[in-house]
Amino acid sequence: MAKSFSNRYIFIYSAALVVVAALxxxxxxxxxxxxxxxxxxxxxxxxxxxxxxxxxxxxxxxxLYAEHITDADGYYTFASGIVIxxxxxxxxxxxxxxxxxxxxxxxxxxxxxHKGETPGLGGEIATDKFAQRFIGKKMDTQAIHLxxxxxxxxxxxxxxxxxxxxxSNGVTAMLAKAYDDYSKLSSSSSISxxxxxxxxxxxxxxx
Amino acid sequence: xxxxxxxxxxxSKNNPILVQVLGICSCLAVTAQLKPAVxxxxxxxxxxxxxxxxxxxxxxxxxPRIRIIVQLVVVSTLVVLVDQVLKAxxxxxxxxxxxxxxxxxxxxxxxxxxxxxAMVQKPWASFLDGLGNGLGYSVILIVLGFVREFFGSGTLWxxxxxxxxxxxxxxxxxxxxxxxxPMALILVGLIIWWHxxxxxxxCE
Numbered sequence: 137m138a139k140s141f142s143n144r145y146i147f148i149y150s151a152a153l154v155v156v157a158a159l160x161x162x163x164x165x166x167x168x169x170x171x172x173x174x175x176x177x178x179x180x181x182x183x184x185x186x187x188x189x190x191x192x193x194x195x196x197x198x199x200l201y202a203e204h205i206t207d208a209d210g211y212y213t214f215a216s217g218i219v220i221x222x223x224x225x226x227x228x229x230x231x232x233x234x235x236x237x238x239x240x241x242x243x244x245x246x247x248x249x250h251k252g253e254t255p256g257l258g259g260e261i262a263t264d265k266f267a268q269r270f271i272g273k274k275m276d277t278q279a280i281h282l283x284x285x286x287x288x289x290x291x292x293x294x295x296x297x298x299x300x301x302x303x304s305n306g307v308t309a310m311l312a313k314a315y316d317d318y319s320k321l322s323s324s325s326s327i328s329x330x331x332x333x334x335x336x337x338x339x340x341x342x343x
Numbered sequence: 344x345x346x347x348x349x350x351x352x353x354x355s356k357n358n359p360i361l362v363q364v365l366g367i368c369s370c371l372a373v374t375a376q377l378k379p380a381v382x383x384x385x386x387x388x389x390x391x392x393x394x395x396x397x398x399x400x401x402x403x404x405x406x407p408r409i410r411i412i413v414q415l416v417v418v419s420t421l422v423v424l425v426d427q428v429l430k431a432x433x434x435x436x437x438x439x440x441x442x443x444x445x446x447x448x449x450x451x452x453x454x455x456x457x458x459x460x461a462m463v464q465k466p467w468a469s470f471l472d473g474l475g476n477g478l479g480y481s482v483i484l485i486v487l488g489f490v491r492e493f494f495g496s497g498t499l500w501x502x503x504x505x506x507x508x509x510x511x512x513x514x515x516x517x518x519x520x521x522x523x524x525p526m527a528l529i530l531v532g533l534i535i536w537w538h539x540x541x542x543x544x545x546c547e
Contacts, residue, residue, distance in 0.1 A: 249438075
């Protein structure tokens with residue numbers, strides 16, 4: 137193994153290697169970008185449609201979206217209510233979702249997703265099983281929050297994810313923030329709301 | 344060493360997880376359910392095979408002083424490439440794997456094989472070695488994913504087995520510890536114990 141390499145060789149070698157790697161990645165990233173963007177946009181539409189109970193595939197999402205949803209400023213309206221977007225942070229990265237609310241601020245559909253929560257733990261927020269826990273809950277006088285051993289009869293409480301405490305806390309914070317926006321929106325528009333007190337929306341869940 | 348041994352040995356006698364005790368981190372993280380475990384296995388096989396072959400082809404040109412950096416560049420490039428292709432063509436699978444595709448870069452098995460094997464062996468032997476080690480890793484991941492999802496969530500590949508069997512009605516409850524990472528470590532420990540008892544020559 138006495139083969140020796142000059143410093144010059146090492147510099148040129150590493151520079152060439154990095155340039156080649158960068159070139160390959162650039163070409164691939166640029167050429168795949170349109171497909172990835174299309175996937176992401178279709179997915180957003182699929183998610184919004186799902187909250188109002190319309191199952192769309194990636195191919196017919198555009199068409200169904202045009203039929204059912206109207207874009208408003210920062211939220212979306214459908215036949216019997218509005219869909220509000222949720223944005224927040226989980227344990228490893230961003231989490232987001234959509235809540236469909238009817239005219240009494242009752243949740244009729246929910247959907248959540250995440251960038252990089254742990255599969256099987258925090259990642260469970262993306263499952264239908266988790267989203268269905270929100271149906272029938274209310275966003276009228278306070279935000280919905282997640283809790284351990286939640287009281288199912290409480291319209292503001294939803295079971296958290298076991299093993300996913302940090303992600304669950306992120307979902308709670310995200311809902312509180314969305315509630316603030318939503319209560320401002322509903323008090324300034326025709327959507328009925330009895331909102332006055334927002335101070336107790338961030339009650340921390342005892343763990 | 345015969346070519347067949349290159350595939351067979353990493354499967355049992357020189358298993359990357361059981362014997363070399365590498366790749367433990369991802370093995371704890373992605374095995375709470377069967378599906379991510381399987382997809383992760385496939386991705387690791389692809390990366391370890393391709394990087395083994397590429398490093399083996401380059402082995403005589405790589406200056407020893409910067410070999411780790413060269414290996415890292417090759418592995419990172421491949422992983423980002425795999426990630427981009429998954430996002431474009433199989434978007435759902437890429438979502439399922441989330442952050443763990445990126446973490447293949449830090450999987451000790453990949454660089455372990457490059458350092459120990461591909462730097463000094465011919466491409467075809469490196470290909471087989473990568474395949475063998477990838478499969479050896481996969482076997483353990485899939486076993487763990489199966490056991491943990493079955494006992495921890497009562498499902499398999501998302502299918503509610505326990506519910507269909509009606510076990511919840513007679514008082515059965517899922518074992519919550521199974522879906523926590525420590526249980527994966529305990530299970531790996533048990534598998535290593537069983538494996539050593541079958542292979543006395545591995546005991547120190």
